[in-house]
Amino acid sequence: MSNDAAAKRLLDGRAWDDFCETLRLTGHEIDRWGDMVDDLDRTEWYRYLSRNVRNGLERFVENSEPDSPRLRDTPFRCSVNAQTPDQDHLLSEWYEPGYEYRIWGNRGTVAYFVMAAWKADQDRNVGGCDWASVGVESLKEFDPAMLYTTAFLQSDAIHFDADGNFEVYCTREKPEGKDWIQIDDATVGMLIRVVHQDRAKEIDPVMHIERLDGPSQRPVKPHELSTNLARAAQMVRGYAELPRSWWFDNLGTRINQLQFSRTVYLSNGGVADRHHAFGAWDKPRDMALVFQFAVPPAEYWIFQLLNIFQENLDTYEHLGGHINNSRAVLEADGTARVIIAESDPGIGGNWIDSFDHVHGTMSLRFIKCETPPTVAAHLVPLEELREKGVAILTADRAIVSGDLVD
Missing domain, CATH: 2.60.40 (Immunoglobulin-like)
Known part of the structure; x- marks a missing residue:
């Protein structure tokens, strides 16, 4: 029933309206910063939102197809939570948990990287209702920007062959003789942080991900796009509220x-x-x-x-x-x-x-x-x-x- 509701909201345009309205209302959240912001802050605020719109669409609309997992770097200049320019962040967003994966590739010449599985507290039926009018309070229920690492694997613990090739399994149970990150039914994605010491002198790693059950590619379904538009808009709202709350509740003190x-x-x-x-x-x-x-x-x-x-x-x-x-x-x-x-x-x-x-x-x-x-x-x-x-x-x-x- 929830998929039917989400599909209907996409096909009659309500999901798109809610996406746009969430973004519009989020723009006005700069007023919650009060008098401390100057003209440069306000200018960078609207640019920050535009970058996060791009980031949200890349993550959830383009890179959250259930049957086609990918590892993609974050978009150019999108910098959330003090993202270091010396790291590449390879993301794989999983539309729904429950599947198992293999990651494989070649490390290049980078000295260190770390793989992390995460969960996010969000209802799986988010495409079936409106979020814009709920405002910032909606983040208590549905915040794609709030992630929790559940397991990680450092490159020091990965076995590489003489040419730097490797493979890692993301499964519930550890495969015998394989490098492994444990995932479960709450896992909604994977993030690989590639740490560069000197980019000009290094060969970037090449990494791929696949679902172990080998699904075929298929067209997008309306309930999936409805859900992913909601995720993208709420991610923008979440990353708008996060620096404000951190500043006033913690850093600014x-x-x-x-x-x-x-x-x-x-x-x-x-x-x-x-x-x-x-x-x-x-x-x-x-x-x-x-x-x-x-x-x-x-x-x-x-x-x-x-x-x-x-x-x-x-x-x-x-x-x-x-x-x-x-x-x-x-x-x-x-x-x-x-x-x-x-x-x-x-x-x-x-x-x-x-x-x-x-x-x-x-x-x-x-x-x-x-x-x-x-x-x-x-x-x-x-x-x-x-x-x-x-x-x-x-x-x-x-x-x-x-x-x-x-």
């Missing part, structure tokens, strides 16, 4: 501080192979914000400067807006100093252009790291930093953060 939290990171599809800190930053244009932290042993680390919607700044394509382990210039004592300012104060370290932003979010992550570091921050006048150098970064002026919480 700890300005210019970072906190490592497994709970926060894992609440949105994170995988427990890393320590990931989020924070909020606020800096007038004539000030500089300087962070310093020890660099512990890790497979990879990155510091990212982001807007308030947790998007990478526009500069990331040109290696701006972030610093990572392969490009960082470390101090003599092995610590990393990151200077956020509108211009380079010329004191060494690693300068990140704040790119006309006065506030935003930030991210510091370490992959395969035992214990994350303490972080010291200094908010100082840019001209004073330029004239007097690091001598003004005294302990009594430091904002200390980087605590590890559950």
Whole structure:
């Protein structure tokens, strides 16, 4: 009956109307940020929504066909939840759980990747009713943006042949002698994070996925498209509400501080192979914000400067807006100093252009790291930093953060 209702809503146009109305209403959610947003924030908000519309349609309309699973990278410039520019995110969305899969391919020359299965709390009959008029409250029942990792497999544990070929089974029970990720009837997708150290010098992996029961490709059914349009629209709504709630409930209460939290990171599809800190930053244009932290042993680390919607700044394509382990210039004592300012104060370290932003979010992550570091921050006048150098970064002026919480 639910499929009949969803099909009818698609064929008479109500599913499309609800899709469009959900997007329209979500655009006005910027007003819930209050007076803190400026003109640049508002401009980036509408661009952020447009990117998520593209992302939602790619994920749920194009890449959620029940009989044709695929692994596809996220669309160009779609950056949700501090998505690192050094990672590729290969997604396979499963319209309905219950099937089993094989992933196979070649690792190329990348040093590390991790596969993760996830579940999302959503009714399977979402195509059978309207969601637009319910507003943000609808996310309590149906939020495709809220993902929970149920199992993961690191490339360290995968067996590769001499040419780098591999295969991994995604099944309920472990196949004898095979690499394996356990899935169950709640699993709705797979995400493979491919970690790049230096893209220009690496050969990308090639990966494929197939259903083990070998279905034939077939035309789309109306109830499926009705459901996937609802998922796409609600994903946009979810990723609109997520940075707002994170800011006002968490990050914005700890300005210019970072906190490592497994709970926060894992609440949105994170995988427990890393320590990931989020924070909020606020800096007038004539000030500089300087962070310093020890660099512990890790497979990879990155510091990212982001807007308030947790998007990478526009500069990331040109290696701006972030610093990572392969490009960082470390101090003599092995610590990393990151200077956020509108211009380079010329004191060494690693300068990140704040790119006309006065506030935003930030991210510091370490992959395969035992214990994350303490972080010291200094908010100082840019001209004073330029004239007097690091001598003004005294302990009594430091904002200390980087605590590890559950």
